[in-house]
Amino acid sequence: MSVFDESMIPMLEVFIYETTTLLDQLDEILLEAEKEKILTDDNINEIFRTMHTIKGSAAMMGLTSISTLAHRVEDMFSILRETPSKMNDQNRGHIFDLVFQASDFFKSEIEAIQQNGDDYYPADAGSLIVEIEQEGAEMKGEAPVTPKPQPSPAAQPAAAQAPDQPAQPEPAAPEASPTPAAEEAASENGLHYVRVFFEDGCQMENIRAFALLSQLKDSCGFLESEPHAPETNMACSSDIVKNGFLVMFRPAPSSSLEEIYSIIENAMNIKSYEDVTEEYGTVSAGVAPAAPAASSVQPAPASAPAAAAPSAEAKKAQPQAAPQPQPQPAPQAAPPKAPQRAGGAGEGGIGRNALGKQSLISVNQSKLDQLMALMGEIVIAESMVTSNPELKGLQLDNFYKSARQLRKLTNQLQDVIMSTRMVSLTGVFQKMNRIVRDMNKNLGKEVELVTVGGETEVDKTINDVLGDPFMHMIRNSMDHGIESPEERLAAGKSEQGTITLSAQNVGGEIVISIADDGRGLDRNKILEKAERNGILTKPASDYSDKEVFGLIMLPGFSTNETATEYSGRGVGMDVVHKNLETVGGNISIDSKAGEGTTFTIKIPLTLAIVDGMEIAVKHDTFTIPITSIKQSFKLSEDTQLLTDTDGSEMIMLRGDCYPIIRLHEVYGIDTEVVNLEDGIFVQVENENKTACIFVDQLIGEQQVVVKSFPPFLNRYNLKDAGFSGCTIRGDGSISLILDINNFLNKF
Amino acid sequence: MPEEFNPATTEDDLTGRFLTFYIDNAVYGIELTHVIDIISAQEVTNVPSTPAYVKGIINLRGSIVPVIDVRLKFNIPEREYDDHTCFIVVDIDDMQVAIVVDTVDEVVNLDNQVTASLPEFNNVNTKEYLRSISKVDNHLVLNLDCEKFLEDGNGF
The missing domain is CATH 3.30.70.1110 (Histidine kinase CheA-like, P2 response regulator-binding domain)
Known part of the structure; x- marks a missing residue:
């Protein structure tokens, strides 16, 4: 049997949405206030109102456990509202804890409702309620032991639980x-x-x-x-x-x-x-x-x-x-x-x-996804029309004028659709505050979380995926990275550790870094552990620092001898890696012994549509994302070409030497353009390498919609071969999209 | 296109029915339940780093479908695609794949036909992908096991 009244079911979604929003705000206020060590009148009122709203709507939904608990918290804050001085240094921490616990209870209940729907059964908040009542009683200066609430609150829960009955006969408003x-x-x-x-x-x-x-x-x-x-x-x-x-x-x-x-x-x-x-x-x-x-x-x-x-x-x-x-x-x-x-x-x-209270509406995300998919189809359809082969060689001034107008509008439409999907990282960052707070309490550490650039906006899909990786990395940093206050003092650092979470928009990418000022990664310890696990593929001394740090991303790898409540099972970094991969992101680790560790995450801004340069090798076309291209050029007479002892070709550009990658060779395409003078070079770069790709010709710049390869091809590891997907071109043919990062790592 | 592709035809009607096609002079059969579409040969985009029998990918009404050449898969010499060459688009475990055959023959009902287990073959590569052999009228039909045909990754 459902706990929900039949007529309430349609409102459940609204209730969940509103309550979740309120709880998020509540957490924000609490964290802020706890840091400042003071609850302003504003804060108290805000919390009071939040609790009041939760109480009201929960009671309406028939969720007695939530409404009762909210009511008690409301009671407690009503006392504070009257006499803020009741909160002093001794009980402040306890009050915060109680409200956090209450907030957690609400969240877990909401989650249970979301997961179980009709089969949801309310949990019991009894002990928490008693604790809050006691706190309230203490504040009022009454005897701390009040198993039964004093008359007034006793009357109120009844009213709160059955708000639609005229429980209170006297209209003594x-x-x-x-x-x-x-x-x-x-x-x-x-x-x-x-x-x-x-x-x-x-x-x-x-x-x-x-x-x-x-x-x-x-x-x-x-x-x-x-x-x-x-x-x-x-x-x-x-x-x-x-x-x-x-x-x-x-x-x-x-x-x-x-x-x-x-x-x-x-x-x-x-x-x-x-x-x-x-x-x-x-x-x-x-x-x-x-x-x-x-x-x-x-x-x-x-x-x-x-x-x-x-x-x-x-x-x-x-x-x-x-x-x-x-x-x-x-x-x-x-x-x-x-x-x-x-x-x-x-x-x-x-x-x-x-x-x-801007004019916000909440929209089902699947509708936005649909809109996005449609947008992609429109981009393809548009280029199918405007670059239709049947138009070739025709004098169509007006047609191209209209086509340009269409192009402009679809671009605008695309920008708008993209922007509707953008959400700021504030929410995700906020959750990390909470994790740091709880871990500080449990681990006896003093860590401050500094967030920079929380207002950076990312696609909703990316935003959803980031929560878990952040949590794991923060946990890692807190647990392994930052030392205990004593150790820190001994090492000549300030007692308080700092984790800096920052996000910024660089080019077409979101760059997020999580930096701690802890003890740093221990290269030798990692290598030792890796050797024991038999995952080293070359002599330990041949590993660069970056490669060594990369080892901690492997599943089941943890240098901690014992798993703690928070980390050490070796699952975390694997989750980080997997989650980031789903949104096309990558992670790199930088660490200095004794100074700290920095994780840097790079994620492409959007997943679906990229600006690409289309190039041709014989009949095949490939698309290189514009963001990876530095320049393209033809060989001029005074360009120096070199060949090293292995026979690999190099090109000298403005005093620097870059390897030449012949696309037709690495992908085994039989083209007539083999003379470096006949084709064209595209200089591409990833974070640690720059190279010049030799292709037959450039076709032109084109916005393309990224389509993933059909599942049948997954077994061939095309990602490692340097492809991120494919796209349908204006004439209906298919172009493969190069993933320059993987491409340069492989060739 | 045979009238069996009428979407109104329920799946029940399709079981036991096979689409037959030619590779060289042999007749192969494929369960009709797997078949989504038959299209004439079209330009295939080559995908590097795949085995030779994966000819590449095509754009089938907006979705990307990989193309497998049955000849190459069976170690039969490749031949130029001509007017008779067909791509049979099959759906196996929600994976869509187009297979290239010399020509599509007909739809037969193999329920009542004599079906025998496989005799010894010299061509081991072919045998792996066959389920049974049936006699239809006066010729033999080699029934393709679609799951096996697509599943292996060791065809390099």
Whole structure:
């Protein structure tokens, strides 16, 4: 039997997506705050809100374990929100740990839901809940042992678990406190009314309405809505869909009306909004300001249960509705305080909201993949038309003019499609922060992770593949690379180790490096181990440093004698290698004993379409990626040609000597162009070698769509022979794409 | 093209039916369930670093399909492709391969025909890839074992 209500299933995906996003943000805040050793008011509010949203949506999905835990964390932070001083040096670490644990629990639950779907059974967060309750109790200065939560939180879980029942009969909304009413009375004319309509079919309108309220909260001195407290009542979603969501507010002193409208405008999933101040404002104005409840739509918060909304009673079933002797500020409960917060730190908060609420939509990745594949077909089809052999020799000025226009547009289209698939590495980098933090705690090391260039964007496919390799490499660096603080001090280094994770865009490649300032790789130890495993193919002394370090990429190779929790089984670097290979990347290792190790990863920016130079050898065409080409040239009379004792040919260019690779020879093609004067040279380079490839002729530059070889050919190891794939040319024939890196390594 | 290639024909109808083709003067058969398409000979792009019997790759309506010459695979001297030369595109374990044959003959139903196990052959290379021999009307059909035909990598 499924734990999910039938009607909830369609919302599951949205729930998972939103909760995951929230949790990622939460981790980010926590890590940042832990580093700074202080939780700002902003942070506390943010965490509080996050927990509140998770609680609400989890309860809606019927996920009691998640909502209860979120609720407890929310409780804990509500205390902190009231009195930030409750968090001191002694308990700070513990609080962070608790929230991290909670975040982990949520994540594992979400993962379980994703994996098991209908067969998901909630895990028990009991012990964690008790711990958090204790912490909360301690902060409040009560007896630490509270197996049973104190009255108020006890009442709240019930409400949280069953939010769509009017569990709390008394509509004692916090807003009923005299302050807002008084304020409202004082400045009745300053009230604005806006009716918001959400996008059709965006679902969970009530939660979205609540999200909007939370965003507005900081900028509004007074804020009320109809339906009231939408997040607590699923049923009001349909009302919102039908009648719109009415927001009543008065701007805080620090915020202008424009700011508020721009928040509304930029909020997610909003279809339209209209200013209805006149409609309501005049009605209210006509009535005594202190009792505006007379109108059918109530600007006055306390009187929500009146005529208009039959479900008003249910709406009151918000978890915060309990009579609160102790501080229990619901998000809406603190309008009088809002201006202070907005004044203090509101700027950053608003800025962030505005940034995060660009008009984003989430699209299924398979659709983007499809779009990409179609784009590839269009590029091929376009060149099939424009370089159709039947057009040869015809005078077609207008045709070529239109063709150029088409080319321009397809190029633009391609750029746009590519850019939709680009995501920044920030997310992946962020996860590494978390790993470093946990390992620091467990290994007793002090390592700081410095990230540079997290904003670098890569294709989504690449981004997905990078997480695991990064994790393994960071683990390796932390476990093997960086020494214990004592060792570091003894070696004359600072106690704190540093791992630098940096990414940058170089040419057509993403270059990512992971550098630690640890002990470095031990050449002799690696060789010794390799010799014992019998993987050396030549005398140990013949190995260059690069080759030696390359050995650690082999599966099952670990110099650690014992496997630890984190590394040493020899699987990690193999995973790194395999994952990178799937996206056409490569890795190189550089290390200096005592100074540290640097892993450098290079990945081509895009996988699907490359700019290539097409060359011909007899009837066969090959494509060389433009990024690998330095220049192409014909032999001039004064170019010096050399032949060494092995008979290999060399060419002298501007004082440097480069080997000549005759493509027809290495691939056994029987061509008439064998005289170096008759053909043309293409000078290509990879990271450690430059050579000149001799071909019959250049055909021209062409954007090509990379197609992988059919699986039948996998057995022939074409990658090692210097091919990365093939492409269909404009006339329907096939051209093989050279992988210059492998090509130069082989020939 | 024989009417058996009508897509409406279910797989059940195809079992037991063989497409026969000529290599030199011998008739070979291949299970119809494996056959996707028969196309006339077209230009093949050579792929270096592969054995000689892998002629290369072709572009079959946008997908890349490798081409294997049955003659070369069986150590029979190669001959120029002519109007009769056909590429039979087969699908084995989701691997599409085009095999080059001298000419396609017909589709026969071998269920009711006399099928015998293999006699001793002199040509070991050929025998490896055969499953059985059938007598159809008055000639013999050598039934190709497609899986074996494609699986080995030691044909260098």
